[in-house]
Amino acid sequence: MTEHSLWRFSRALHRAINERQFTDIEPLIDEDIDWTVHGPVDLFPFLGSRNGKAAVMQVLRQIADKVRVHRFDRESIILGVEQASSMLRYSLTVLDTNKPLRLRLAHFAQFRDGKLSRMRILIDTYDLVEQAFGLPLRRPQLAASA
């Protein structure tokens, strides 16, 4: 039984982010990849949609410039044939500020011939915004009445 594509991709992704070594991940991305990380693109430019390998490689470099992965826990996972989804809890370090950042995300990955061809990622963005812009965030009720 061969290893599921998710595990190879996951190792390569973390190596790309933490060591800025992109040689492992580059061949694991389909030329026509359809990639979206949902969230407020105006606050975090590495969110949003990217089409094609070059654009996805670029955004991975942007992410690697921003954060290091300290640890992650896979809280839920479902593996299918050339498909995988999981919910992950990340502990990151933001490189600019050397501050810790925790975030939870869910991803849905589709592989074609072992290469990532479609990715959808949903992040607990409110929690992310709170941490990135200071904790606790001014509550929207208060902001609205300010």
Add this chain to the structure above:
Amino acid sequence: MTEHSLWRFSRALHRAINERQFTDIEPLIDEDIDWTVHGPVDLFPFLGSRNGKAAVMQVLRQIADKVRVHRFDRESIILGVEQASSMLRYSLTVLDTNKPLRLRLAHFAQFRDGKLSRMRILIDTYDLVEQAFGLPLRRPQLAASA
């Protein structure tokens, strides 16, 4: 081939929310269900963790008191043996205000003997907070300097 537990649960859930008919869903929830919807519990009390069928039935009634489902699109899905995950885009109506609300969520469901025994849900909460408390939300940079 029997129907996947997800489909029966999904129909019963939408009937519970939209028609306040809880008779279909009640037998589809395991007595010892472990349920968590991640998000800011202080802003939305129906988020958070619930243990056991009674607590989950109560939170479903709270949700049914708050919203109606207008439509939903299943953008990604992976089915496993007694497992299912999907990413859904909902168009809701908030009953208090009769206002539309769109939200995207990812769920990871585990079934035991056809009953839901574990559920984890991640919501695009920043988008939700923006819509629920007025659009556009005051950006955190502005709030912090106000």
